[in-house]
Amino acid sequence: MGDMLRAISEDGFIRLTLIDSTDIVTIAQKYHNTTPVATAALGRTLTMAAIMGCNLKSPDDRLTIYIKGDGPLGGIVAAADGACNVKGYVYNPLTDIPKKANGKLDVGGAIGKGYLSISRDLGLKDPYVGQVPLITGEIAEDFTYYYAKSEQTPTAVSLGVLVDTDLSAKKAGGFMIQLMPGCDDETAEKLEKHIATLPSATELLSECETLKDAAFKILDGFSPKLLDEFAYFYRCDCSRDKIDRALISLGRKELEDIINTEGKAELTCQFCPKVYRLNKEELQNLLESAK
Numbered sequence: 210m211g212d213m214l215r216a217i218s219e220d221g222f223i224r225l226t227l228i229d230s231t232d233i234v235t236i237a238q239k240y241h242n243t244t245p246v247a248t249a250a251l252g253r254t255l256t257m258a259a260i261m262g263c264n265l266k267s268p269d270d271r272l273t274i275y276i277k278g279d280g281p282l283g284g285i286v287a288a289a290d291g292a293c294n295v296k297g298y299v300y301n302p303l304t305d306i307p308k309k310a311n312g313k314l315d316v317g318g319a320i321g322k323g324y325l326s327i328s329r330d331l332g333l334k335d336p337y338v339g340q341v342p343l344i345t346g347e348i349a350e351d352f353t354y355y356y357a358k359s360e361q362t363p364t365a366v367s368l369g370v371l372v373d374t375d376l377s378a379k380k381a382g383g384f385m386i387q388l389m390p391g392c393d394d395e396t397a398e399k400l401e402k403h404i405a406t407l408p409s410a411t412e413l414l415s416e417c418e419t420l421k422d423a424a425f426k427i428l429d430g431f432s433p434k435l436l437d438e439f440a441y442f443y444r445c446d447c448s449r450d451k452i453d454r455a456l457i458s459l460g461r462k463e464l465e466d467i468i469n470t471e472g473k474a475e476l477t478c479q480f481c482p483k484v485y486r487l488n489k490e491e492l493q494n495l496l497e498s499a500k
């Protein structure tokens with residue numbers, strides 16, 4: 210479970226979303242057995258997915274973040290919904306590359322050059338898709354750029370994952386600050402200067418006793434008001450039904466091939482450790498449905 214909080218400045222022009230995602234990233238690390246650099250990359254992306262997911266209007270709305278790069282990590286997928294669930298995976302969880310000269314995990318180097326794309330399914334006919342090239346591959350900067358370019362909303366994003374010696378997440382979290390339309394230049398300038406003085410998300414969360422304390426520190430000088438506080442979960446919604454539908458969508462030819470060569474199928478969910486096994490008879494039933 211992650212702790213999420215939303216706050217707003219007194220004049221209503223500055224909105225903050227803040228999350229302590231330590232538990233979410235710890236579960237993701239366990240599920241995918243990621244190395245520290247892969248945990249940091251996946252953890253930052255999951256944290257951002259949760260921040261964006263909690264700002265969706267309806268519980269049925271969903272969004273999926275795709276990061277694709279030419280580095281050894283390959284890519285990251287993270288999905289969140291308006292009902293406080295997030296899940297994700299990386300293409301190559303065992304990626305191991307040297308740390309940067311400053312001792313930090315080299316997430317940008319693991320991801321490489323590529324793009325960030327976000328698909329939002331808001332219950333309309335087609336999902337809304339926005340895409341930008343990666344700026345640094347360090348993820349927070351890439352999302353800041355995404356918001357400036359794709360949504361024309363001035364946004365500051367901070368994401369962080371501290372990996373413990375036992376490979377779990379020691380601290381993980383992030384925040385997003387957004388300027389609403391109509392904000393005067395003076396406030397915008399004051400906020401920009403203030404943001405530059407803020408410590409990282411993980412430092413803030415480590416040094417503050419509560420999430421509320423951290424939020425008030427982030428919006429210090431802007432008379433913050435708490436909007437709401439709630440829990441966010443790493444939860445996978447995979448099911449046998451979804452697996453069946455995925456197999457049917459392969460088409461008759463492919464299904465016949467599986468029945469004739471393997472005679473069974475074993476599928477592991479990409480987001481969680483669940484394994485689905487189908488015997489020949491079950492596969493033949495699916496083949497009937499595919500007709």
Ligand SMILES: [Zn+2]
Pocket residue numbers: 445446447478479480481482483
């Ligand atoms: Zn699953």
